[in-house]
Amino acid sequence: MKLVTISSATGRSVGVVDAATGTVRDVGGLIPPGAGLLEVIERWDEVGPLLRDRAGELSAQPLESVELLAPVPVPRRNVWCVGKNYRDHAVEFGRSGYDTPDRSDALPERPIIFSKATTSVTGPDALVHPGPTRELDYEGELTVIIGRGGRGISREDAYDHVWGYTLINDVTARDVQRDHKQWLLGKSFDTHCPMGPYAVTADEIYDVTALELETTVNGERRQWAPLKDLIFDIPELISTISAGTTLLPGDLIATGTPAGVGLGFDPPRFLESGDVVEVTVTGLGTLRNRIA
CATH class of the missing domain: 3.10.330 (Vcp-like ATPase; Chain A, domain 2)
Incomplete structure (x- = not known):
């Protein structure tokens, strides 16, 4: 549904x-x-x-x-996010000069968890406002919607806690992310979390690993990857986050973005006013937003 x-x-x-x-x-x-x-x-x-x-x-x-x-216009708390969760994206980010020096040459050994503020959420077809950044970037992501909450959820039980899925564009102010040496502020500007268009119940998705994610900018494909390429899969993410923190019904977990983000190009290809970003995942529709 x-x-x-x-x-x-x-x-x-x-x-x-x-x-x-x-x-x-x-x-x-x-x-x-x-x-x-x-x-x-x-x-x-x-x-x-x-x-x-x-x-x-x-x-x-x-x-x-x-x-x-947005399917969940005002989440109860920050959106859970995962950094560098596709191998090729971890490599492009490490080479970009935007990563911290101690992490730039290695793939993550454990999931990198951060968050986006609830006030960053906006809907499909809504304008994305750059705010105080000159380096606006896109990150298309499959997002898990938790149905049954819990703490200490095992990998084996993880999918029993998934209600469904949606799409998020983890819009990022790269200069702010770099200069403040952390990710929360550069990820949380108003309108920088487009979500939707649908919330799709888990019973419609028979095999998450068979899904494919694509992001285009003005019709040009920038990102593409099968979900089976996640470094840390959905059960691992749910198990990691819930190990000491209770997950709640309606919690959102954005699972990470593949290679092809703007900062990965040489020179970088950041978003400009009028650009249209579309994120598509098999069976979940297309999330479309224009840059103001």
Whole structure:
């Protein structure tokens, strides 16, 4: 099932998308009053079957006629992110001069975990504002949505805690990332976490490792990789993060970006005003945003 968050004159609502027909059904009347996608995820055992059984009875409207927000417009806490989780990207980042000297020549031995502020989240087709950076970069990423929370989750049980998946563009201010010698500030400017267009339930994705990720800028392919190329796979990421920190329903884990980011070119090819970035993953749709 593909779910979206819809903006309307009366606020926000949850919709179910039929990608084959390009339509969406507002299911606000089937879920608890005032509930958003976070609450739907929390109560999925109750709400999920209801949506599957009855959403088709509701009237459909063209998807292009509604305004989509990020599936989770306001996460409960920062988005979990993973750095240098594709081998070729780790190499290009190490050679770029933007990495810290003690880490530039080696692949990570353990997952590198950082975060993006909740206020950086924006939706599909929303403008991305550079803010105070001259080196704006893109990073297309598959993102895991946690359904059942927990601490000390084992690799073997990890997928039991996955509700579904979405897409994130981990937009980065490279100069800020470099100059402050840490990643939080340079990753967290307002609008620098485009998300969507859909939140896709895990039962639609039979084999995550078979998915392919592509990022284009103005139609030119910049990134491509199969998800099987992750250095640390999804079970390892869930196990690592939850080892001492309780994961919550609705938590988001952006799994890392492949090679081909702007700083990896010589000279670097950073984003400019008017550029259109599109991130696509098999079965998850395309996240499209323009640079203001």
